[in-house]
Each structure stands twice: as structure tokens, then as C-alpha cells.
Amino acid sequence: MSTPSLLSAEGLTKAYGKTPALRGVGIDVRPGEFVAVTGASGSGKSTLLHCLAGIARPDEGTVTYAGEPLHRFDEERLSELRRTEFGVVFQFGQLIPELSALDNVALPLLLAGRPRAAAQAEADAWLERFGVRGQRELRPGAMSGGQTQRVALARALVTEPKVVFADEPTGALDSLATEQVLASLVHATRETHTAVVLVTHEAQVAAYADREVRLLDGTTRDASAAPVTPTEATR
Numbered sequence: 001m002s003t004p005s006l007l008s009a010e011g012l013t014k015a016y017g018k019t020p021a022l023r024g025v026g027i028d029v030r031p032g033e034f035v036a037v038t039g040a041s042g043s044g045k046s047t048l049l050h051c052l053a054g055i056a057r058p059d060e061g062t063v064t065y066a067g068e069p070l071h072r073f074d075e076e077r078l079s080e081l082r083r084t085e086f087g088v089v090f091q092f093g094q095l096i097p098e099l100s101a102l103d104n105v106a107l108p109l110l111l112a113g114r115p116r117a118a119a120q121a122e123a124d125a126w127l128e129r130f131g132v133r134g135q136r137e138l139r140p141g142a143m144s145g146g147q148t149q150r151v152a153l154a155r156a157l158v159t160e161p162k163v164v165f166a167d168e169p170t171g172a173l174d175s176l177a178t179e180q181v182l183a184s185l186v187h188a189t190r191e192t193h194t195a196v197v198l199v200t201h202e203a204q205v206a207a208y209a210d211r212e213v214r215l216l217d218g219t220t221r222d223a224s225a226a227p228v229t230p231t232e233a234t235r
């Protein structure tokens, strides 16, 4: 029996002017599943992630979240969805430099109207899960790259989204910090049954996922499918 997908896309295409970024991409993400999107630089990974997260609209094709096509959402409902159901982390965590780690993580809850004490208690629990509670008073500039990304993940998860989208979240980290960040991410999202869509070009990172979806020049290929032949790759 197969679980219905939480997030799926079919036939996505998108071009930037004359540059095609996606040329027919499909993907399926089930609740709680960790999917790695891999592929060379320029293969369309970030564009796909942005389309799935409702940050960008595809030219053609459909992204469906919890049974409803995203193109039916107006901007207001889309931003509501992004705030409540989705969490996003990029290569550089985009933490607010003036705020402590604790306040960065508490912020989404404060914006959602949660009282400060409750928001901070939740934020503390998430910092603890990611092993950075000891850094709670530090501003991003005073933390290591790995600590910063763990705080960014804590901030993405504090609202308990159904899906976390991460674009090369460990791209700027050494391999030890990468392992630590990914191990915390896997542990935390298993516990909360949060799905993860993680973009990476590194095999070490993709190895943490339940499944890998490979992009080649803007098209998807299942990594478990037959290897791509040179003629196919250059077509």
C-alpha cells in the first residue's frame, strides 16, 4: 500500500528568458520522507525547490500540496502556506545578524502571535534538539558555520511545518560540521514526522536521505534507474 503524497509535481517547466532551467520535472514527497534532489550545478535544483516551496511559479506543470494545486492559491494564501506548513533553509542560513540565536528561532512564533515566554521556551527546545542551546545568547556572527546552520534549521522547524526545504544547507561547511548538521536534521525530522526536500550536489549529503531524485539538465531521473548513457546525457 502506498502512502498518498504530501507534495508532488508533474511536468514542471521553467525558463529564465531563453535559458531553460526545468524541462519536465516530476517529483513525489510523502509525509515524513527525506528526499535529496541532486545534480550538477545548473541542473535546475534550486529552481525546482523554489517551485515546490511556492517561492517561484513554474511556466507549465503542476505542484500539488496536500491534494491542492498551488496555482489555485492566491499570493495571500501562498504566503500563509509558506509561513505555516513550510520551512526553508538556504546555504547561508539568513539569520538576522542583530538577534541572538534564541531570538532568531523564537521570531517565527512571535510573528505568529505566540507570547514571548512560550516562544522562547519552544525556541530553547529546538536549539537543544540541534545541539546549540549553549549558543542561545550568541549572535550569528559569533557562531561557527555549522552552529549557524543548526540554528537556521531550528528556526525552520520551530513552527512545526509539514515540509522543510533546504538548498545546499551544508554547502559552506566542512565534512565534520556537515555530518553533525545532517544527523541533527534527520533526528529532529524523524521525531516530528516532517518531510525534507534537500538540494545538494554532494553524495555525502544525499546519503542521509531516504530517496534521491536526480536532475540532469532540468529533467528528473530516478537515481535507481539505469545509468544515463552519454547519448542521452547530451541529447
Ligand code: ADP
Pocket: 016, 019, 020, 021, 039, 040, 041, 042, 043, 044, 045, 046, 047, 048
Ligand atoms: P542548480 O541549483 O542546480 O545549480 P539552478 O536552478 O540555479 O540550478 O539553475 C538552472 C539554470 O537556470 C542554470 O542554467 C542557471 O544559469 C539558470 N538560472 C537560474 N536562476 C536564474 C536567474 N535568476 N536568471 C537567469 N538564469 C537563471
Ligand code: MG
Pocket: 045, 046, 047
Ligand atoms: Mg542551486
